[in-house]
Amino acid sequence: MKRLHLFLSLMTIIALVSAFIVGCAPAAPPTPTPTKPAPTPTVAAAVPTPTKAAPTPAPAPTPTKAAAEPIKIGVLEPLSGPVAASGNYVATGAKIAAAKINATGGVLGRPIQLVIEDTKNDPAEGVNAAEKIITRDKVPVIMGCWGSSVTLAVMPVLKKYGIPMLVETSSSIKITQPATPGSDWVSRISPTSELEALGVENALVKKLGFKKVYFLAVNNDWGRGAVTAFSEVVKRQGGEVVGAEYMDQAAVDIYPQLTKIKGSAADSMIVTTDAGQMAKIAQQRTELGLKIPIIVTGGSAPVESIIELAGAKAAEGIYVIQFFLPFAPQTAGNVEDAKYFIEEYKKSGQAWIGAAESSRGWDGIKVIAKAIEKAGSLDPLKIRDAMRQVELDGITGHVKFDQNGQSKPNILVAQVKDGKPTYVELK
Numbered sequence: 001m002k003r004l005h006l007f008l009s010l011m012t013i014i015a016l017v018s019a020f021i022v023g024c025a026p027a028a029p030p031t032p033t034p035t036k037p038a039p040t041p042t043v044a045a046a047v048p049t050p051t052k053a054a055p056t057p058a059p060a061p062t063p064t065k066a067a068a069e070p071i072k073i074g075v076l077e078p079l080s081g082p083v084a085a086s087g088n089y090v091a092t093g094a095k096i097a098a099a100k101i102n103a104t105g106g107v108l109g110r111p112i113q114l115v116i117e118d119t120k121n122d123p124a125e126g127v128n129a130a131e132k133i134i135t136r137d138k139v140p141v142i143m144g145c146w147g148s149s150v151t152l153a154v155m156p157v158l159k160k161y162g163i164p165m166l167v168e169t170s171s172s173i174k175i176t177q178p179a180t181p182g183s184d185w186v187s188r189i190s191p192t193s194e195l196e197a198l199g200v201e202n203a204l205v206k207k208l209g210f211k212k213v214y215f216l217a218v219n220n221d222w223g224r225g226a227v228t229a230f231s232e233v234v235k236r237q238g239g240e241v242v243g244a245e246y247m248d249q250a251a252v253d254i255y256p257q258l259t260k261i262k263g264s265a266a267d268s269m270i271v272t273t274d275a276g277q278m279a280k281i282a283q284q285r286t287e288l289g290l291k292i293p294i295i296v297t298g299g300s301a302p303v304e305s306i307i308e309l310a311g312a313k314a315a316e317g318i319y320v321i322q323f324f325l326p327f328a329p330q331t332a333g334n335v336e337d338a339k340y341f342i343e344e345y346k347k348s349g350q351a352w353i354g355a356a357e358s359s360r361g362w363d364g365i366k367v368i369a370k371a372i373e374k375a376g377s378l379d380p381l382k383i384r385d386a387m388r389q390v391e392l393d394g395i396t397g398h399v400k401f402d403q404n405g406q407s408k409p410n411i412l413v414a415q416v417k418d419g420k421p422t423y424v425e426l427k
Contacts, residue, residue, distance in 0.1 A: 068106070070113035071378060073098075073368055074133040074163075075361075076144030076154065078121035082250040083274045086300050087146055089354030090168060091116055093361025094143060096344045097369075107369050108376070114365075119145050121249070123153035130157045139163070140378045141371070141387075143364040148172035148221040155182025164384035166371075168364035169357075171196070171298060172221040173229070176404045187387045187405035189363055189394065193222075193229035193272075196297055196321055199411025203426040204230075205237035208319065209293065212240045214266035216257055216281070218273050219246035226272040226297050234270075242266040249273070254281050255288070262290045269294045275301040275353070279309030286314045295319040295413075302326075302356035303414040303421040309353070312419030319424065323396040323409045326355040328423045333397035333410055337362075341395055363394035 217223030
């Protein structure tokens with residue numbers, strides 16, 4: 001009985017241990033029940049659920065081509081000093097031309113930008129200004145320099161860097177002579193003093209009466225060159241050169257020279273200077289009772305300037321050689337451009353008396369722009385070579401360069417008559 005009880009107890013313990021082991025084992029994963037695949041949805045127009053619409057974003061701007069980099073053109077003019085008025089007039093003409101060119105598409109699809117520097121009409125200042133715009137601003141071409149002495153000083157700088165220049169005012173014959181250093185880098189639309197003299201040769205002595213001439217000129221390359229050129233014409237036409245007097249460009253007291261001329265046998269004077277100094281000469285010769293006729297060369301003392309600065313009485317009878325007559329645009333080399341230029345010049349804020357000189361800046365920039373376009377490049381050498389191939393009708397006359405880079409503009413004569421500017425027909 002005792003053994004039976006022990007046996008039963010042992011079996012009970014075994015049963016309990018087995019149950020414990022089975023309960024602690026992990027449950028077997030359920031066998032997945034196969035399901036039918038979901039039906040593929042058919043394409044149908046979606047019906048939007050009416051909700052508050054989000055604001056439509058503004059369309060992104062269409063990318064545009066970046067503005068073309070401008071083509072720089074250097075401009076060297078006397079913006080301060082004794083002849084600052086003339087330099088600013090020329091610079092204004094250049095600005096008017098640049099604005100017109102840019103308004104019609106620019107050059108090579110790019111706008112042009114003028115880089116203007118002041119030469120003070122001083123050779124050393126001109127050299128510094130040229131060095132600056134060439135090395136700092138990297139201009140491929142320049143227009144300048146008004147005064148002949150400044151232009152001649154700058155020409156070796158052009159040769160040094162290989163930069164071409166269009167001369168719009170300077171008249172010294174040396175500028176375009178092959179022997180002058182740097183002459184192969186310049187082209188000129190203004191006439192030499194020789195071309196001026198030749199332009200009036202047939203009328204100067206015989207028609208205008210300049211038979212016994214006394215010269216009065218600024219003491220620089222411009223003035224001395226004019227005396228030489230006009231002396232030859234006077235002598236060739238049977239006239240006589242009585243003498244020559246020189247003056248500093250900034251001089252305001254010209255009484256000593258005029259007094260000497262009054263005491264001579266001269267029956268006429270040929271004067272080379274700018275408008276401001278010419279006005280002083282006109283006033284002082286009137287005060288001295290010096291009544292002999294005067295003709296002014298160089299184109300930088302327009303007849304209207306003399307009338308306004310000296311007064312109609314002092315200016316009466318004075319002749320002036322010019323290359324553009326704003327009061328007579330029908331005499332211009334390009335009448336349509338002349339009329340447009342005159343209207344734009346009136347808006348510039350510059351004195352009307354500067355319009356004649358300003359036209360040189362217009363023609364200069366127009367020639368440069370055409371040279372760049374003809375070259376199809378900003379390579380200075382290509383621009384230089386193309387410039388001498390340019391031909392166009394400018395305000396100051398037909399531009400066409402000879403083998404030395406010299407063009408021949410119109411040579412016109414105006415006179416103060418009854419206090420007003422008048423055109424003198426030489427033929």
